[in-house]
Amino acid sequence: MKAPIATLIAILSGLIVLLAYFLPIPALMGISQLIINWAVSLSGVAMLVAIISLVASHWQKLQQKRNPERYSILVIFGFFLTLLFGVVMGGPGNPEFQKVVTQFILPVEAGLLGALAAGLIYAGMRLYRANRGWMTLVFGISTVLFLLLYSGIFTSSLDIPIIKEGLGILQRLPDAGGRGIVIGLALGTIAAGLRILLGVDRPYSS
């Protein structure tokens, strides 16, 4: 069997957290909270390891013999500069440090958002290229329809009860569709969790 001890720990921890969620037994809830706290702490450590791995991967990219990625030097330089500032200014909780970091991040992300907006408009104009048959037409019509509906131009000018009812039903359609997709995702999530609890899915090495 693949990693029997790790599998046993995963199954037991999962069962305790699941049962504590549904059955409000104080002892079970206490153990569950402890396990969740450990998981949160471990995920913090995992992030630290991942950040070290990020720097290591850029260092390797910079050193590779064929096509070294010269831009990686910017990532490494930026990382160590931010780290140095963070240490000197007293950590990420310092408002001045947050201000300096935000002054760098905001313009970059705003620029990317601008590029994204242009990309989305361009994709909308070339919707036919998605080649999804009659669904392309449905998607295009509903995009225009709901843009008009949510802009509010119908609500102010039309005061006829039957039209208002019809518009109300139309406005609920995206919510209904969204809920349908979210229910499907929730069922998938339950099944994924159960695969861990049954010891079938073991995303840890043997």
Add this chain to the structure above:
Amino acid sequence: MTSLENLVGLMVVFLTAAFMVVFALQDRKQNLSFRRIPALEKLDRAVGIAVEDGSRLHISFGWGEFLGFHGASILTNTALLEEISKRSVGSDRPPAATSGNGTSTLLAVDVLQSANRHGYINERMDSRRGRLAGVTAMSYAVGVLPALHRENTSTMVLGGALGAEIRLILDAAEDEQVQVVAASDSLTGQSVAFSSPVELLIGEEIFAVPAYLHAGGMYSASLLAEDSLRWLLIAIILLGATLRSIGLQIL
């Protein structure tokens, strides 16, 4: 939560487990069959082609937190990465993965190292194969782009949490002629990908990937359990709506 909600929740969990066990037993007798999902058929073919032509498959785990809503899609991507790694025996360029979260990065690296130990991956493992791309939505999307431009990627699976920023990756993939299977667990990401000429998985289809790649009988069983539960839920919703419309309110 009230005690009735707790009870219903527990019942759904037990019912799903029961369905999974029943379908797993059925799968042992005869292989379970599924409906056609063109995106997954193309992914199945792309895995073989990548091994043959020496190109790379890239799995994007998204930037979502593992300890939350996106955990299930991260687990699905882990199973997908494991299956693709197994199928990449003899490939010059084994699969790579990027993620936007510490835990999922470690999971991806662990899967790749495990595949390396078992001899599925011949290439020496280093931190470039499984790496953190960025921790926010935008930084993650930008961090994935080098995988399209410089790593000889032929197919990319965009799974996990990816919202509107998926557009930036899709544009770059189109420029580099990289085949994309979009499997975002975000409604926004799915609708943005819908408007692009890529293979798309909608809703719970994202959890079907390991089953369609024949990763194991239990994946097929859990997929059929999801389908059965969905039909059950549809029946309950319709029944509830009918009863309410005639003036009967049970709950």
